[in-house]
Amino acid sequence: MAMLEPFKHYKPSFLNQADQSSGMYKPLYNFKRLWKQSIAVTLAVVLLPLFTLAAVDYVISKRALDSELVLRTARQASNARRTLSAYLEERKFALYFLTLDNTFDQLADEKRLGQLLEHLRGGLGDWHDLGLIDHTGTQVNYAGPYNIKGINYSEQEWYKKLHYKDMETYNHAVAMHSDVSDIFLGFRMTPHFVISVLHNKPEGGEHYLLRASLDVERLNTILSHLEVGGDGEAFLVNREGIIQTPSRHYGNIMQTFPLGVPPFSEHTETFEQVDHLGRRVIVGYAYIIDTPYILLIVKHKNDLVQTWKSTDSQLLVFLAVSVLAIVAVVVGICTYLVNNIYQSDQKRLASLHQAEYANKMASIGRLSAGVAHEINNPLAIINEKAGLIKDLFTFRQEYAGDKRLLGLVDSIIHSVERCATITRQLLNFARNIQVTVQQVHLSKVVGDVLEFQAREAAHQNITVSVDIPDTIPELFSDRGKLQQVFINLINNAFAAMKGGGQLAIQSRLSDDGTRIITTISDTGCGIPPENLEKIFEPFFTTKSGSGGTGLGLSITYGLVTELGGSISIESVVDQGTTITVTLPLSLQTYPEPPHARTAG
Numbered sequence: 001m002a003m004l005e006p007f008k009h010y011k012p013s014f015l016n017q018a019d020q021s022s023g024m025y026k027p028l029y030n031f032k033r034l035w036k037q038s039i040a041v042t043l044a045v046v047l048l049p050l051f052t053l054a055a056v057d058y059v060i061s062k063r064a065l066d067s068e069l070v071l072r073t074a075r076q077a078s079n080a081r082r083t084l085s086a087y088l089e090e091r092k093f094a095l096y097f098l099t100l101d102n103t104f105d106q107l108a109d110e111k112r113l114g115q116l117l118e119h120l121r122g123g124l125g126d127w128h129d130l131g132l133i134d135h136t137g138t139q140v141n142y143a144g145p146y147n148i149k150g151i152n153y154s155e156q157e158w159y160k161k162l163h164y165k166d167m168e169t170y171n172h173a174v175a176m177h178s179d180v181s182d183i184f185l186g187f188r189m190t191p192h193f194v195i196s197v198l199h200n201k202p203e204g205g206e207h208y209l210l211r212a213s214l215d216v217e218r219l220n221t222i223l224s225h226l227e228v229g230g231d232g233e234a235f236l237v238n239r240e241g242i243i244q245t246p247s248r249h250y251g252n253i254m255q256t257f258p259l260g261v262p263p264f265s266e267h268t269e270t271f272e273q274v275d276h277l278g279r280r281v282i283v284g285y286a287y288i289i290d291t292p293y294i295l296l297i298v299k300h301k302n303d304l305v306q307t308w309k310s311t312d313s314q315l316l317v318f319l320a321v322s323v324l325a326i327v328a329v330v331v332g333i334c335t336y337l338v339n340n341i342y343q344s345d346q347k348r349l350a351s352l353h354q355a356e357y358a359n360k361m362a363s364i365g366r367l368s369a370g371v372a373h374e375i376n377n378p379l380a381i382i383n384e385k386a387g388l389i390k391d392l393f394t395f396r397q398e399y400a401g402d403k404r405l406l407g408l409v410d411s412i413i414h415s416v417e418r419c420a421t422i423t424r425q426l427l428n429f430a431r432n433i434q435v436t437v438q439q440v441h442l443s444k445v446v447g448d449v450l451e452f453q454a455r456e457a458a459h460q461n462i463t464v465s466v467d468i469p470d471t472i473p474e475l476f477s478d479r480g481k482l483q484q485v486f487i488n489l490i491n492n493a494f495a496a497m498k499g500g501g502q503l504a505i506q507s508r509l510s511d512d513g514t515r516i517i518t519t520i521s522d523t524g525c526g527i528p529p530e531n532l533e534k535i536f537e538p539f540f541t542t543k544s545g546s547g548g549t550g551l552g553l554s555i556t557y558g559l560v561t562e563l564g565g566s567i568s569i570e571s572v573v574d575q576g577t578t579i580t581v582t583l584p585l586s587l588q589t590y591p592e593p594p595h596a597r598t599a600g
Contacts, residue, residue, distance in 0.1 A: 012035075012335050012338070012339045012342075013339065013342065013343075013534070013537060014031040014032065014035070014338065014339060014342040015032060015035075029341070029345070031338055031341070031342045031345075034338055034341075035334060035335065035338040038334040038337070038338060039330060039331055039334045042330045042333075042334060043326070043327065043330055046326055046330065047323065047326065050319075050322075050323070050326075054319055058312070061308070061312075065305060065308055069282055069299070069301070069304055069305075070270045070282065073270050073282050073283075073284035073297055073299060074268050074269075074270050074284055076226060076227075076228065076234075076284060076297055077268045077270070077284035077285060077286045077295060077297050078268040078286060080222075080223065080226055080234060080286070080295055080297065081268065081286040081288055081295050083222055084219070084222060084288055084293070084295060085288055085289065087218070087219075087222060088180055088195070088288070088291060090124070091124065091195050091212070091214065092178045092180075092195055092197060094120060094123075094124065095178075095195060095196075095197040095210050095212055096178070096197050096199075098116055098210055099197060099199035099210050100199075102116070104132075104208055107132045107141060107208075107210065108132055108140055108141045109141070110141060110143065113130055113132065113141050113142075113143040114143040116130060116143070117129065117130045117143040117144070120212070126214055126215050126217070126218040127212055127213075127214060128144060128145070128192060128212075128213040128214060128215060129142065129143060129144020129145065129146065129212065129213050130142070130143045130144065130210065130211070130212050131143075131144070131148070131149075131210075131211040131212075132208065132209070132210060132211075133153060133159070133196075133208060133209040133210075133211055134206075134208050135206040135207050135208060136152070136154060137152050137153045137154025137155070137156075137159050138150065138151070138152045138153075138154075139151050139152075139153065139211075144213070158179045158181055158194075158196060159196075159209070161179060162177050162178075162179050162196060162198045162209065177197070177198040178195065178196060178197045178198070178290070179194075179195070179196045180193065180194075180195050180290065180291040180292065180293075181193050181194040181195075181196075181292070182238045182242065182244065182292050183216055183236075183238075183242075183244040183245070183253060183254070185254075186213075191216045191253050191254070192213050192214060192215060192216055193213070193214055193216060193219075193244075194211055194212065194213050194214070195211070195212050195214065196209050196210070196211040196212075197209065197210050197211075216244070216245060216253070219236065219244075219245055220245050220246065223235060223236070223245060226297070228297055228299060229299065229303075229304065231299075231300045231303045232281075232282075232297065232298055232299030232300060232303075232304075233247055233248055233249065233297075233298060234295065234296065234297045234298075235247045235250075235296055236293045236294065236295060236296070237257045237261065237293075237294050237296060238292045238293060238294065239261060239292055239294065240261070241256055241257045241260060241261045242254060242255070242256060242257070243255050243256070243257050244293060247298075249275075249277070249298070250275075250276075250298070257296075258275070258276040259273065259275055259276065259283070261294065262283070262285045262294065262296075264287055265287065266287070266289075267286075268284065268285070268286045269284070269285055269286075270282060270283065270284045270285075271283055272301065275298075279300050279301075279302065280300075280301045280302065281298050281299060281300055281301060282298075282299045282301050282304070283296060283297070283298050283299075284296075284297040284299075285297070346537070350554055350555070350558065375419065375423050376420065376423050379416050379419050379420055379423070382412070382416050383413060383416040383417075383420075386409055386412045386413045386416065387413065389409055390409045390410070390413070393405060393409065437476065437477065437478050437587060438476070438477075438478075438479060439474045439475070439476055440474060440475050440477060440479045440482065441472075441474045441475070442468055442472060442475060442482075442507055442516060442518065442583075443466070443468040443470070443472075443507075445479060445482045445483055445486065446466060446468060446486055446505060447466070448483065449483055449486045449487050449490060450464060450466070450490070452487075453490055453491075453494070456494060457494070457503075460494060460497065460498070460500060461499075461500035462494060462497055462500055462501055462502070462503055463501075463502045463503070464502075464503045464504075464505075465502070465503070465504045465505070466505045466506075467504070467505065467506040467507070468505070468506070468507040468518075469507070469508075471509075472507055472508070472509055472516060473509075473585060475516065475583060475585055475586075476585065476586045476587060477563055477583065477587060478562075478563060481559045481562065481563055482563070482583075484555070484556075484559055485556050485559050485560060485563075485581065486520075488553070488555065488556045489520045489556060489579055489581070490503070490520065492553065493520060493522035493524065493577070495524075496522055496524025496525050496526075496576075496577060497522055497523060497524040497525075498524075498525075501522060501523040501524055501576075502522070502523050503520070503521070503522050504519075504520075504521045504522075505518065505519070505520055505521075506518065506519050506521075507519075510582070514584060514585055515565075515582050515583060515584050515585065516582070516583050516585065517580060517581075517582050518580070518581045518582075518583070519578055519579070519580050519581075520578070520579045520581070521576060521577070521578040521579075522576050522577055522578075523575070523576040524576055524577060525573070525574060526571045526572050526573040526574055526575055526576055526577055527569070527571035527573070527577055528573055532569060532571060535553055535569060536553050536554055536557040536567070537554065560581060560583070563583055563584075563587065564583070564584045564587050565581060565582050565583040565584060566581075566582045567579065567580065567581050567582070568580045
């Protein structure tokens, strides 16, 4: 609660105002509800389009990003497939050219085959060996680092496949039958792959094969040069799901690919899935025609969208700050407007009450004048008759010496004079209800008010002291309004001293000699500090259960302001309250009265 103490000054007054009026004095609106509704409607009108645009922008941006990632992956897979296909086709045609440029007997010559291998290495650089296999499947010649001449391949699947192709589509002038093997270890126990080209002898029609082994490192080099991004990678698997080139995340050569073999397609395809490590990945793949290889490009989606997420987070922060700023501005503006409406409504109600109060005072004045006139007539007769009786008693000797009888007549005359004094005060009070600016002495105004409060003070055991020096000059002010000010302040002081107490009224001239400063101090119950700020607000009262309307001090503040003065209050609970009223000697001294000040 202590942390909220500095913000109490900024709390709008309508949030604390309780509606104690009814009928024509009831507020025009439920200001708390009006405040909440205005904030809700304004925020809805402002924020709903903003959130809608933000959501639409987020969805469109995400779809565009996903589409771009898919298309980019598809383009990379397509380009890589063309590169690999060109690489393999180039080596197929190199072998096919050797079968066309050399006869079987020339290829069967070890020296000639070795020279051809050297030429291939010089031109293309990644050939391991060359082997010539006859129609029986026996390797009849070999050039390379291994002793594998004489091995029979007739039972190998790749040999059977080429043999059946030749039998089905025999045309040695046009057809080029070839085979690219999986990556395997073979007799040399190192990863490699083999390209085989089938050819037929022109003279006898018997086929033979020229077979070359190539290092898998060249394939790795081609794939490693792809700019995949997103911590992704490109590698090959065969159609059984065996990894053909090493992968950082999914295994080494000859291991099984954990995500399975994608379905066959003649075109480049892409899809999303969650890999065996729980990461969402984008997979682009392409079947390399006439080979057992499937090119895979796997990208980690979270890494690819990290930049977008960073930008999106910044936009979200900007959106949040903007929303907070909008909410603050809307709440501030709505609070300001509703508070102004509330203040205007309070002024309306206070004006109605003040008009009613002024009308009541005027009615009381007229009634007082009527009563005074009506009483004065019989009092004059009583006074005249009593004087006559006294004269008669004085002239007659039998009554002139009766002091008791003359004392009773004097008592009647004295009572009549006292009644006449009271009626004159009533007449003065009635005349001063009207708005008249005149020269008045403050002590006379206070004295007239206290005359009517003397019986109440005696009844409540309240001692009243007045210290208004005669040296204080007269005021050029409205006597009736001054009376109302002091009536209200003295009534409030009496109400605060239910069990008796002391009321002190003191006046002095200000240092600059232009104002009269009057303090009304009581020894009553005092006012809590939290109520001091609201004590002059219309309809604020601490006596709602005992007939208080909350308008006395509000009307007093308005009257003092109209007279060009100011009013302030100091109070300590259980010790008393002091109200200070500062009035100019002339209404022209302060054309724009200062605001009331409070201190506690």
